Amino acid sequence: MKQPYLRKVDRRGDIVVWIVDGSYVRGHIDEEFTNFGQHYRYPYIPENEFWMDAEADNDERRFFTDHLLVEHRLMAQGMPYGEALVEADREERKERRRSGDVKAATHNGRQLPSGGAAHDRLWKKLENGVSVWIVKGRFVRSVFDIDFTAGGHDHVYEFVPAGEVWIDDDIVEKERGFVLLHELHERNRMGAGVPYSRAHAESSHIEFRCRHHPDELHDALGAEGWA
Numbered sequence: 001m002k003q004p005y006l007r008k009v010d011r012r013g014d015i016v017v018w019i020v021d022g023s024y025v026r027g028h029i030d031e032e033f034t035n036f037g038q039h040y041r042y043p044y045i046p047e048n049e050f051w052m053d054a055e056a057d058n059d060e061r062r063f064f065t066d067h068l069l070v071e072h073r074l075m076a077q078g079m080p081y082g083e084a085l086v087e088a089d090r091e092e093r094k095e096r097r098r099s100g101d102v103k104a105a106t107h108n109g110r111q112l113p114s115g116g117a118a119h120d121r122l123w124k125k126l127e128n129g130v131s132v133w134i135v136k137g138r139f140v141r142s143v144f145d146i147d148f149t150a151g152g153h154d155h156v157y158e159f160v161p162a163g164e165v166w167i168d169d170d171i172v173e174k175e176r177g178f179v180l181l182h183e184l185h186e187r188n189r190m191g192a193g194v195p196y197s198r199a200h201a202e203s204s205h206i207e208f209r210c211r212h213h214p215d216e217l218h219d220a221l222g223a224e225g226w227a
Contacts, residue, residue: 004029006054010065014048015072017065022053023175027211031204034149035170036064040075040084055170060138063099067092089146101142113143115161120169126225130163130187132180137168151183155190177217182207184224 004024010017025033029044035055039047050068052061071088075081096102105113118135125131140148144159151167154160165183167176182203189199210217 004051009052009061012050012065012069015050015069016048017050017052017061019054019058020051022055023172023211025051025053026175026178027208031208031211035060036068038068038072038075040072041081053170054172060141060170063092063095063141066095093146096142096146099142101138105139105143112159115144115159115164118144118159118166123167124226127227128225130165130184130225132165132167134169135166137170140166140168151179153183153187155187156196177221178207178211180226181210181217181220181224184221184226188224 002024004020004022006019006021008016009019022033022035030042033042033051034053036050036052037045038050039045042051045051050065050072052058052064067088070091071081071084074084074087079087105117118133118140120134120136123132123134137148145157148157149168150171151165152160153165154162157166160166165180165187167179167183171179185206186196186199186203189202190196194202206220210220
């Protein structure tokens with residue numbers, strides 16, 4: 001198995017920050033790897049390394065680094081992931097506010113914008129009426145949900161308008177089809193009354209299979225209404 005490292009981008013004390021091939025990690029090591037990670041959350045990451053996905057635009061690196069520094073420190077001291085995540089999100093949110101993202105998008109922090117403000121471009125409108133949008137991922141994380149990753153839809157996120165599926169613009173083009181498959185399948189299953197936890201697990205399984213058998217992706221998308 002090859003290593004996922006692409007380039008070294010930073011060092012914080014003894015910790016080296018790497019940009020990695022997230023597509024390779026999700027396809028060969030862990031389908032649940034997200035935008036970034038550290039050893040105590042993902043044990044396959046060496047203890048003194050932070051991994052960040054090679055996104056289409058790396059303009060959130062400083063936010064992710066600050067998040068990981070808190071999460072890594074607290075989990076190394078024995079704090080459970082769920083509690084460490086809350087503290088790390090708090091620090092990351094401070095940095096996002098300092099950047100001006102929140103103030104610019106929320107009328108001086110007093111009023112949330114509509115979900116449509118996150119739209120970048122319409123990818124496709126399906127025959128069943130569902131609209132698939134490429135959205136501004138940094139905007140979504142700064143304004144709506146700091147943990148938004150890869151994609152989502154209206155059956156999970158209250159800020160996504162009805163009848164919409166969102167794909168993060170930071171997802172590189174070669175991965176978009178797999179993320180789309182996950183979101184469409186999950187939305188269809190939840191629309192049929194399946195709870196999120198089960199629908200997500202099923203969608204992750206199908207996504208992982210197609211990452212290993214990409215020749216099946218087109219047919220799998222067709223089965224979910226992508227035509």
